[in-house]
Amino acid sequence: MSLGAFHDSEPLTLGVELELQLANTHDYDLAPYAADMLRLMGRHQLPGSVVPEMTSGMIEISTDVCRSSAEVLSQLGQIRDALVQCADKLNITVAGGGTHPFQQWHERRIYDKPRFQELTQLYGYLTKQFTIFGQHVHVGCPDADAALMMLHRLSRYIPHCIALSASSPFVQGHDTQFDSARLNSVFAFPLSGRAPCVLTWADFEAYFDKMTATGVVRSMKDFYWDIRPKPEFGTVEIRVFDTPLTIERAAALAGFVQSLAAWFLAEQPFTPQEDDYLVYTYNRFQACRFGLEAEYVDPGSGEHLPLREHILRTIDRVAPYGEAHGASGALQLLRGDTLASHNDARWLRECMAQEDLLAEVTRQAGLRFRG
Known part of the structure; x- marks a missing residue:
């Protein structure tokens, strides 16, 4: 199968996808209500789309193409309000968060869609364990070569994205001691990790042709990379974010990506190289495990410093570009939380410390999502 042409897109435009939890209002476990939610949501005239995800206690919403984080927030707000209205009719709740705190993977049902059934045949129980919830951010690139440069420059900032969005401390009723335990489920897939360090589209096409020739890969969808090019949209897609607890944070993270990209x-602050990836897995693990308290090794200088400090430096560095694209408020929100060492994982833990009941944590997360 051919990779296809890299389509034109307006540089620095944004698209956001959010995978969301559907929980019943009895014990706040996940509930198989995706089909009902899709039926009710189909009656609303909304931007973007609402589609099923791997298992039936989750759905995915997405925006149309947006030019600013404010536009992302506006579109997510319209979709969120309709979701809440539909959920109330079904007596369920919709929540963010990268994992559901206590659902048991073996109880999940695969959504009845041919691709999901194929993946179940291939990956076995991993598909049910893929009942995890992420935010994907697409950013428009001027051309195919620029997209690969963008992808590999962004890779230095993957730990920042993980720590700022981390919202999955609990798995199957236990505190994992990770801020983002969700990504551990992604790493189990054989084609996860990072893209090969090629910087021209011609070289990337050659790599793709080799991979399809092995029979292991049929399309870009088969790569579960942290960041991947999306030639059909003319974008690069960042996939490491946990779904935040609020749409405000989701929009702010999109503003951060847009500011970096601008x-x-x-x-063109540096040229990516293979050696950037020497510390990639270490930095990513640190961010998943410790969130804003992680250690960060700068791939360019080799300097070891607190990730929180590097995030603050980065926000200050991109602030003029954020301002030019209307992302100042987004960066301010993230800066304030970074200074306070506060992300959604910490909020969930604080809620658990106060309530001592994970069902109540999920109920409170659902209330937060309502706004």
Whole structure:
């Protein structure tokens, strides 16, 4: 199968996808209500789309193409309000968070869609364990070569994205001691991790042709990379974010990505190289495990410093580009939380410490999502 042409897109435009939890209002476990939610949501005239996900206690919403984080927030707000209305009719709740705190994977049902059934045949129980919830952010690139440069420059900031969005401390009733335990489920897939460090589209096409020739890969969808190019949209897609507890944070994370991307396009601040990836897995693990308290090894300088400090430096560096694209409020929100060492994982833990009941944590998360 051919990779296909890299389509034109307006540089620095945004698209956001959110995978969301559907929980009953009896014990706040996941509930198989995706089909009912899709039926009710189909009656609303909304931007973007609402589609099923791997198992029937989850759905995915997405925006149309947006030019700013404010537009992302506006579209997510419209979709969120309709979701809440539909959920109330079904007596269920919709929540963010990268994992459901206590659902048992073996109780999940695969949503009846041919691709999901194929994946179940291939990956076995891993597909049910894929009942995890992420945010994907697409950013428009001027051309195919620029997209690969963007992808590999962004890779230095994957730990920042993980720590800022981390919202999955609990798995199957236990505190994992990770801020983002969700990504541990992604790493189990054989084609996860990072893209090969090729910087021209011609070289990437050659790599893709080799992979399809092995019979292991049929399309870009088969790569579960942290960041991947999406030639059909003309974008690069970042996939490491946990789904935040609020749409405000989801929009702010999109603003952070747009600000970074604008800086890269304007200044070309460094040329990516294979050696950038020497510390990639270490940095990613640190961010998953410790969130904003992680250690970060700068791939360029080799400097070891607190990730929180590097996030603050980065926000200050991209602030002029954020301002030019209307993302100042988004960066301010993230800066304030970073200074306070506060992400959604910490909020969930604080809620658990106060309530001592994970069902109540899920109920409170559902209330937060309502806004």
